[in-house]
Amino acid sequence: MGTVVEATNQGENGNVTEQKPTVVFVLGGPGSGKGTQCANIVENFGYTHLSAGDLLRAEIKSGSENGTMIQNMIKEGKIVPSEVTIKLLQKAMQESGNDKFLIDGFPRNEENRAAFEEVTKIEPAFVLYFDCPDEEMERRLLNRNQGREDDNIETIRKRFKVFMDSSLPVINYYDAKGKVRKIEAARPINEVFESVKAIFSTKNEKAD
Ligand SMILES: Nc1ncnc2c1ncn2[C@@H]1O[C@H](COP(=O)(O)OP(=O)(O)O)[C@@H](O)[C@H]1O
Numbered sequence: 483m484g485t486v487v488e489a490t491n492q493g494e495n496g497n498v499t500e501q502k503p504t505v506v507f508v509l510g511g512p513g514s515g516k517g518t519q520c521a522n523i524v525e526n527f528g529y530t531h532l533s534a535g536d537l538l539r540a541e542i543k544s545g546s547e548n549g550t551m552i553q554n555m556i557k558e559g560k561i562v563p564s565e566v567t568i569k570l571l572q573k574a575m576q577e578s579g580n581d582k583f584l585i586d587g588f589p590r591n592e593e594n595r596a597a598f599e600e601v602t603k604i605e606p607a608f609v610l611y612f613d614c615p616d617e618e619m620e621r622r623l624l625n626r627n628q629g630r631e632d633d634n635i636e637t638i639r640k641r642f643k644v645f646m647d648s649s650l651p652v653i654n655y656y657d658a659k660g661k662v663r664k665i666e667a668a669r670p671i672n673e674v675f676e677s678v679k680a681i682f683s684t685k686n687e688k689a690d
């Protein structure tokens with residue numbers, strides 16, 4: 483079995499080798515509801531959910547040599563170097579056995595985006611963007627109660643700034659390619675999911 487993550491559609495001799503996996507990037511500010519909606523999508527549409535933040539937090543817990551660096555960056559609301567995050571994503575993709583992925587919270591900056599494309603040669607089918615006002619996101623994060631070291635008001639403000647400065651440009655990049663599916667996220671969870679369902683039920687998954 484070859485790797486799904488670096489798969490190409492055609493070998494050098496022109497033979498069809500493997501299909502590239504379907505990837506949907508799930509973006510939006512901290513607390514916009516990415517993880518919550520991904521869980522719903524998994525139940526209904528057969529995707530594997532990969533949260534970049536969850537993978538990084540698991541890496542900290544595992545006691546890896548990068549753990550302290552990752553922990554310090556997350557506490558400061560900063561974005562971990564792509565090399566680290568992409569390796570974790572590739573490993574999780576390989577281990578999943580699936581060929582449809584929701585990649586949640588990635589790419590969060592231009593470096594993430596360009597490096598993922600370079601390393602995997604995968605273009606997302608589309609980008610789901612949860613648009614939510616800061617006040618609502620702040621309320622949700624302060625009530626999240628998952629014991630996260632970055633869900634305090636000081637780090638939250640830093641994360642909002644990083645989102646505005648570094649992540650919105652990535653969303654704009656994909657918007658210019660017609661790939662962004664924007665969702666009003668400041669509504670009850672089930673209403674947001676109705677909008678999500680409508681997007682996954684249309685034939686845009688394979689669109690270039
Ligand atoms: N539509 C919603 N309305 C109210 N609270 C929500 C909604 N979606 C998610 N939440 C809550 O807000 C918090 C952040 O949601 P989460 O899915 O973890 O967001 P993200 O992954 O984008 O940071 C969680 O406590 C979650 O239960």
Ligand SMILES: Nc1ccn([C@H]2C[C@H](O)[C@@H](COP(=O)(O)OP(=O)(O)O)O2)c(=O)n1
Nearest residue numbers: 512513534535536559560561562587588590
């Ligand atoms: N691509 C990514 C994703 C997350 N991180 C780090 C920096 C982020 O502030 C934290 C938390 O990300 P996570 O997606 O779990 O946070 P939210 O669900 O948006 O609240 O992880 C990263 O460095 N690079």
Ligand SMILES: [Mg+2]
Nearest residue numbers: 516517533535
């Ligand atoms: Mg999340």
